[in-house]
Amino acid sequence: MTDQPHVADNYRGISCPVPPESDAPRITLAHGEGGRLSRKLLEQIILPVVYSGASISIQDAAHLSLSGKNIAFCTDSHTVTPIFFPGGDLGSLSVYGTINDLAVSGAVPRWLSLSLILEEGLPISVLRTILESAASAAGRCDVQIVTGDTKVVPRGAVDGIFINTAGIGEVLHPVPSGPETIVAGDHVVVSGPLGQHGMAVLLSRQSFLLEPVPSSDSAPLIEAVAAIRRAAGSSIRAIRDATRGGVSAVLHEWATDCRLTFELDASRIPVSAPVRSACELLGLDPLHVANEGLLVAVMSPDVSETVVRELHQAGCPEAAVTGTVVERDICPVTVRRIFGTAQPLDEPSGAPLPRIC
Amino acid sequence: MKYVDEFRSPETARQLVQQIRASATRRWAIMEVCGGQTHSLLRHGIDLELADCIDLIHGPGCPVCVTPSRAVDLAIQLSLTPGVVLASFGDMFRVPGTAGSLQTARVSGGNLLMVYSPVDAVRFAAEHPDQHVVFFSVGFETTAPAAALAALQARSRGLKNFSLLMSNVRVLPAMNALMGQPGNRVQGFLAAGHVCCITGYHEYEEFVAQHRVPVVVTGFEPTDLLQGLLECVKQLEHSSCRVVNRYGRAVCRSGNAAALNMMTEVFEVTDPEWRGMGQIPAGGFRLRDSFAEYDTHRRFSLTSEPCNIESGCRAGDVLTGRLVPSDCPEFGRGCTPETPLGAPMVSTEGACAAYFRYHRFPADSSREEMPA
Numbered sequence: 008m009t010d011q012p013h014v015a016d017n018y019r020g021i022s023c024p025v026p027p028e029s030d031a032p033r034i035t036l037a038h039g040e041g042g043r044l045s046r047k048l049l050e051q052i053i054l055p056v057v058y059s060g061a062s063i064s065i066q067d068a069a070h071l072s073l074s075g076k077n078i079a080f081c082t083d084s085h086t087v088t089p090i091f092f093p094g095g096d097l098g099s100l101s102v103y104g105t106i107n108d109l110a111v112s113g114a115v116p117r118w119l120s121l122s123l124i125l126e127e128g129l130p131i132s133v134l135r136t137i138l139e140s141a142a143s144a145a146g147r148c149d150v151q152i153v154t155g156d157t158k159v160v161p162r163g164a165v166d167g168i169f170i171n172t173a174g175i176g177e178v179l180h181p182v183p184s185g186p187e188t189i190v191a192g193d194h195v196v197v198s199g200p201l202g203q204h205g206m207a208v209l210l211s212r213q214s215f216l217l218e219p220v221p222s223s224d225s226a227p228l229i230e231a232v233a234a235i236r237r238a239a240g241s242s243i244r245a246i247r248d249a250t251r252g253g254v255s256a257v258l259h260e261w262a263t264d265c266r267l268t269f270e271l272d273a274s275r276i277p278v279s280a281p282v283r284s285a286c287e288l289l290g291l292d293p294l295h296v297a298n299e300g301l302l303v304a305v306m307s308p309d310v311s312e313t314v315v316r317e318l319h320q321a322g323c324p325e326a327a328v329t330g331t332v333v334e335r336d337i338c339p340v341t342v343r344r345i346f347g348t349a350q351p352l353d354e355p356s357g358a359p360l361p362r363i364c
Numbered sequence: 365m366k367y368v369d370e371f372r373s374p375e376t377a378r379q380l381v382q383q384i385r386a387s388a389t390r391r392w393a394i395m396e397v398c399g400g401q402t403h404s405l406l407r408h409g410i411d412l413e414l415a416d417c418i419d420l421i422h423g424p425g426c427p428v429c430v431t432p433s434r435a436v437d438l439a440i441q442l443s444l445t446p447g448v449v450l451a452s453f454g455d456m457f458r459v460p461g462t463a464g465s466l467q468t469a470r471v472s473g474g475n476l477l478m479v480y481s482p483v484d485a486v487r488f489a490a491e492h493p494d495q496h497v498v499f500f501s502v503g504f505e506t507t508a509p510a511a512a513l514a515a516l517q518a519r520s521r522g523l524k525n526f527s528l529l530m531s532n533v534r535v536l537p538a539m540n541a542l543m544g545q546p547g548n549r550v551q552g553f554l555a556a557g558h559v560c561c562i563t564g565y566h567e568y569e570e571f572v573a574q575h576r577v578p579v580v581v582t583g584f585e586p587t588d589l590l591q592g593l594l595e596c597v598k599q600l601e602h603s604s605c606r607v608v609n610r611y612g613r614a615v616c617r618s619g620n621a622a623a624l625n626m627m628t629e630v631f632e633v634t635d636p637e638w639r640g641m642g643q644i645p646a647g648g649f650r651l652r653d654s655f656a657e658y659d660t661h662r663r664f665s666l667t668s669e670p671c672n673i674e675s676g677c678r679a680g681d682v683l684t685g686r687l688v689p690s691d692c693p694e695f696g697r698g699c700t701p702e703t704p705l706g707a708p709m710v711s712t713e714g715a716c717a718a719y720f721r722y723h724r725f726p727a728d729s730s731r732e733e734m735p736a
Binding site: 033034035036037043044280283284287289290344345346347348350351353356 | 365368381407410467468480701721722
């Protein structure tokens with residue numbers, strides 16, 4: 008064999024049509040990317056099997072009562088490629104992810120578990136760095152890692168290291184009254200610039216040679232939630248950290264709950280220059296890109312300006328009112344663009360795919 | 365942001381809309397050739413804003429959409445071949461072939477690599493000498509130079525484990541084919557700005573002389589599109605037909621010489637099949653004999669028969685401007701972005717996907733159910 012690839016030696020050619028595939032539906036990567044397919048997997052496959060009784064919920068954290076105490080409980084599994092990315096790493100990400108789920112549900116995070124699934128061959132030095140990052144993140148949030156587990160699987164079974172964290176927090180009243188209580192006229196607030204994490208990870212996977220590379224927003228939202236609580240008290244309808252599927256996925260989910268339409272104003276959506284440039288180049292919408300330290304909140308309009316001011320004081324200088332809740336349109340989420348008319352915003356479905364040209 | 369914000373000024377956009385309305389004494393049928401333009405027109409609501417004076421016909425300029433099923437089938441088969449890694453753009457992964465897509469092939473064990481540039485596939489091949497990397501190369505003249513560069517880089521690096529599965533197409537022959545179709549009603553064209561960045565627009569002068577229709581080289585931002593439409597309407601109103609460049613910040617008459625030279629060195633013109641449009645004379649590129657070692661077809665002795673797929677999809681009519689996407693009986697029912705029957709529903713540049721995203725159709729989940 009000289010200049011032929013070895014695969015061609017025993018290659019017998021291709022004929023058309025190709026053999027039909029099995030019709031049995033299978034999990035695709037798109038089922039894990041937030042948005043429409045993730046929601047359908049949860050609603051149609053997972054919840055009907057594992058939940059019994061009337062307590063079906065797809066909230067990020069469950070609120071439970073235990074010996075008269077109200078606690079919040081949640082879990083989240085984390086995998087990211089690369090493990091180290093601009094602005095963060097898998098260790099801190101796995102801690103902040105669960106802490107944020109607790110915080111936006113209206114709880115003060117207290118305890119975490121940390122379970123590791125490690126690939127055979129992972130350098131111990133990498134593991135140590137990730138663990139130190141996780142410990143430092145927990146310390147920053149005054150949260151204790153109190154239990155955990157470690158599994159090692161053969162090379163190829165996972166990509167380096169997967170981390171699951173579960174968290175318990177103490178529910179602080181008043182909690183957000185829930186997306187079903189949203190009414191027309193309410194305001195939508197975001198706590199910072201959109202799409203930082205998703206673009207940081209995407210751009211560090213590939214050699215785009217874009218400068219500057221956006222930095223992930225991976226960070227705890229405890230202070231931001233506290234600021235909203237101080238400013239708005241019981242006027243808060245819903246808070247959510249906008250992770251996979253971005254702000255669009257959160258608003259589409261809430262629109263299903265309240266049967267109203269979220270109308271955003273494109274000119275008021277905060278997006279950093281690096282994220283905007285990269286999104287323009289790749290044909291992506293920052294509203295669909297993942298965040299790891301950004302919350303969306305809906306509240307009555309009389310408190311929104313105060314909330315934004317408090318958020319500015321609490322380390323979220325770009326927090327802004329970005330939209331309004333209106334009577335139900337045919338579309339659940341719309342964006343006012345150049346002509347001031349409300350254009351539909353689609354629910355994300357699968358990973359955002361950069362366009363060809 | 366420079367080169368973006370000034371072309372999205374609401375005030376300028378409104379002025380241009382008024383000028384178009386003031387210029388048009390009747391409704392004109394204008395085709396925007398490129399899918400990127402379709403997407404931008406619908407995203408910003410320009411189609412609805414001008415519905416009373418311009419009948420926008422969405423052209424075939426979506427590279428994913430015109431890639432024939434059998435090319436996708438070949439890519440799927442290659443991805444399932446031991447020792448082969450099939451690399452392509454993310455958009456291609458969900459495009460349906462005869463049975464399934466690259467995405468479903470991955471579920472069945474297909475070895476796939478999503479890349480953003482053919483050059484990334486060359487780099488991957490250099491780093492993985494034990495695997496043969498096939499780059500599934502689709503796109504118009506916009507992406508063809510990068511594919512040519514990949515072949516040149518593979519040669520200069522002495523790689524023996526890299527080849528191109530070519531499905532690259534050319535815009536102008538498709539416009540010629542459209543003009544020759546029975547029932548064609550296109551009265552003017554917005555030429556694809558990014559393609560013209562590479563090719564220039566001198567070739568359109570002959571096209572205009574032959575078909576007597578205005579061609580306006582047009583960009584992708586809202587005011588770019590409105591300026592292109594205004595120029596087109598003015599020419600139609602004055603019964604004139606010329607090639608005019610309204611994307612001067614990016615396009616010059618002779619094009620990008622470096623890119624064109626690379627394409628000429630590596631490619632020759634061929635007569636490929638376009639999905640939905642059939643065979644188009646001179647409608648695509650293939651590798652020259654001098655680059656045969658980088659031609660997947662020749663490396664793997666690939667052959668395939670054309671196959672007739674029976675489905676309700678009328679992508680061909682959409683791609684040739686004979687059918688508005690939402691008038692297709694499968695639109696939003698059997699055919700959605702998750703379960704596309706045809707490629708125009710897959711890509712962000714596809715006309716069907718643009719209609720699904722930006723026009724007002726009931727968006728509740730009753731339209732499509734996940735198989736349980």
